Amino acid sequence: MTNTRLSIHLYTFMEPTNINKIIKVGAIFQGGNIAPKWFHYDNKKYEIKEVNYRWEDWEGQEKILLFSVTDGANNYEISFNLKRMVWKLEKTCITL
Amino acid sequence: MHNVMNRTILHLDMNSFFAAVEQAANPFLRGKPIIVGGGISKTSVVAACSYEAKLKGIKNAMPSWEAKKICPEVIIVPGDMAKYVTTSKAIMKYLTRYTELVEVFSIDEAWLDITETKHRFGGELAIAQEIKKWIRERFGLTCNIGVAWNKLMAKFAGELKKPDALIVLRPEDIPDKVKDVPVEKLCGVGRKLETYLAELGVKTFGELNAFPREKLVDRFGIACGEHLWYMGQGRDDSPVLPYWHEEEAKSVGHSYTLPRFTRDIAEVKGYLLRLSESVGRRMRREKYRGNVVHLSLGFGDFEYWGKQRKIADYINDGYDVYKVGESILDEYIGGSDRPFRFVGISVSSLIHNLDQISIFEKVENNKKVLKAVDEINDRYGEFTVERAAIMKTVLQKKTGMVTSGLYKRF
Numbered sequence: 001m002t003n004t005r006l007s008i009h010l011y012t013f014m015e016p017t018n019i020n021k022i023i024k025v026g027a028i029f030q031g032g033n034i035a036p037k038w039f040h041y042d043n044k045k046y047e048i049k050e051v052n053y054r055w056e057d058w059e060g061q062e063k064i065l066l067f068s069v070t071d072g073a074n075n076y077e078i079s080f081n082l083k084r085m086v087w088k089l090e091k092t093c094i095t096l
Numbered sequence: 097m098h099n100v101m102n103r104t105i106l107h108l109d110m111n112s113f114f115a116a117v118e119q120a121a122n123p124f125l126r127g128k129p130i131i132v133g134g135g136i137s138k139t140s141v142v143a144a145c146s147y148e149a150k151l152k153g154i155k156n157a158m159p160s161w162e163a164k165k166i167c168p169e170v171i172i173v174p175g176d177m178a179k180y181v182t183t184s185k186a187i188m189k190y191l192t193r194y195t196e197l198v199e200v201f202s203i204d205e206a207w208l209d210i211t212e213t214k215h216r217f218g219g220e221l222a223i224a225q226e227i228k229k230w231i232r233e234r235f236g237l238t239c240n241i242g243v244a245w246n247k248l249m250a251k252f253a254g255e256l257k258k259p260d261a262l263i264v265l266r267p268e269d270i271p272d273k274v275k276d277v278p279v280e281k282l283c284g285v286g287r288k289l290e291t292y293l294a295e296l297g298v299k300t301f302g303e304l305n306a307f308p309r310e311k312l313v314d315r316f317g318i319a320c321g322e323h324l325w326y327m328g329q330g331r332d333d334s335p336v337l338p339y340w341h342e343e344e345a346k347s348v349g350h351s352y353t354l355p356r357f358t359r360d361i362a363e364v365k366g367y368l369l370r371l372s373e374s375v376g377r378r379m380r381r382e383k384y385r386g387n388v389v390h391l392s393l394g395f396g397d398f399e400y401w402g403k404q405r406k407i408a409d410y411i412n413d414g415y416d417v418y419k420v421g422e423s424i425l426d427e428y429i430g431g432s433d434r435p436f437r438f439v440g441i442s443v444s445s446l447i448h449n450l451d452q453i454s455i456f457e458k459v460e461n462n463k464k465v466l467k468a469v470d471e472i473n474d475r476y477g478e479f480t481v482e483r484a485a486i487m488k489t490v491l492q493k494k495t496g497m498v499t500s501g502l503y504k505r506f
Contacts, residue, residue, distance in 0.1 A: 016174070053121035053235075055182035060476035066178070068121040075122045093122050
């Protein structure tokens with residue numbers, strides 16, 4: 001199935017599936033921190049159980065915050081462009 | 097000023113850094129053998145592996161296919177430098193709480209000179225324990241910390257037990273505690289030197305410690321022999337050079353290992369042009385010009401060829417760098433048909449902050465074009481605007497590359 005819906009890939013080469021789509025995210029902005037709580041993708045709501053890791057990257061002069069999050073079943077990488085105020089689902093990282 | 101034997105130096109070394117970050121970022125990878133690398137193609141190698149993978153016999157720099165053969169269940173994860181650099185910078189910044197004298201040795205290693213500041217934080221052990229605790233709580237990562245009276249021995253201490261260890265060495269420990277440790281654990285003793293030392297019957301730190309100074313000088317010459325003898329005595333006077341220490345660049349260069357062997361000269365020139373553009377861009381950003389261009393070519397199995405050429409003008413335009421590199425390459429091609437695996441280009445004999453106005457309009461116009469292109473690429477990212485000739489040449493991201501000046505500001 002080529003649908004970018006979050007399907008499981010039974011590879012031990014854990015190549016994440018690149019999505020790179022703008023998504024709607026519910027997040028708490030507090031004390032200089034951003035805590036994403038849920039996101040909508042492809043008509044489905046994913047509850048974020050845990051933010052596993054945070055890091056940052058740059059696209060030219062635009063700072064991007066990246067979050068590795070899990071809904072308890074799978075791992076996802078979402079990003080927030082601080083200049084454009086845009087959230088994206090970057091990747092799904094699904095392993096065995 | 098403290099006596100060199102009375103200094104207190106910490107050496108921090110993150111455990112399986114890239115792999116551990118990936119495991120922290122993805123709970124489904126935790127407790128599993130994973131390697132960070134480019135894939136399972138013939139040329140991909142293991143950039144880093146988790147402790148679970150190490151227990152299965154996988155080692156760093158091993159071909160990925162070999163790792164897969166040793167441990168079929170190993171999970172190969174593509175590297176993500178932004179993740180590692182963010183983590184590294186946060187850790188290095190945290191270390192400056194304890195002292196300004198933090199020397200970043202690599203993306204996952206640093207020395208701290210806490211001689212003058214340790215009393216404020218309850219001593220070296222308290223500092224080391226606090227650092228380990230913060231890193232574990234903030235990132236879920238572990239590290240080794242070695243504590244000793246100089247950089248050499250602090251790093252050596254950190255090598256004695258892995259992972260997640262805190263080891264303190266004192267000068268009085270040399271005769272007994274470390275005498276049986278292999279000499280290769282000393283920073284600076286590589287595979288070749290280890291072999292030469294073994295030929296002299298020196299395989300352990302204790303054997304190096306007891307080896308006569310004159311014999312080392314006889315075998316390795318005055319500079320290297322003396323240095324080795326000092327290492328064997330656990331002596332190292334080198335200072336911890338803080339992250340803000342400016343070191344004048346001697347050369348600016350970039351290199352690339354091709355994804356496969358090739359005899360296609362146009363392809364090699366494509367890589368050379370892209371690398372030259374990166375060199376030019378860095379030189380302009382750091383306000384350097386240079387007039388010696390060095391081209392390196394590699395053919396696999398650690399076989400390299402290199403030649404440099406001095407030119408009249410001091411340049412910082414990537415295309416000018418390329419033209420000199422290309423002329424060296426053309427000369428080389430005339431005498432060989434070996435397939436290429438590696439290409440590198442650098443510019444040396446640098447001068448800083450020299451920007452003379454040319455009497456030729458063409459040169460001045462070219463400067464304006466470069467300035468405009470640099471501004472666009474600064475704003476929108478590298479190679480947003482690039483020469484049409486290099487658009488089809490794509491360099492795969494390197495897994496372990498750390499750009500210069502990364503730690504100048506955290």
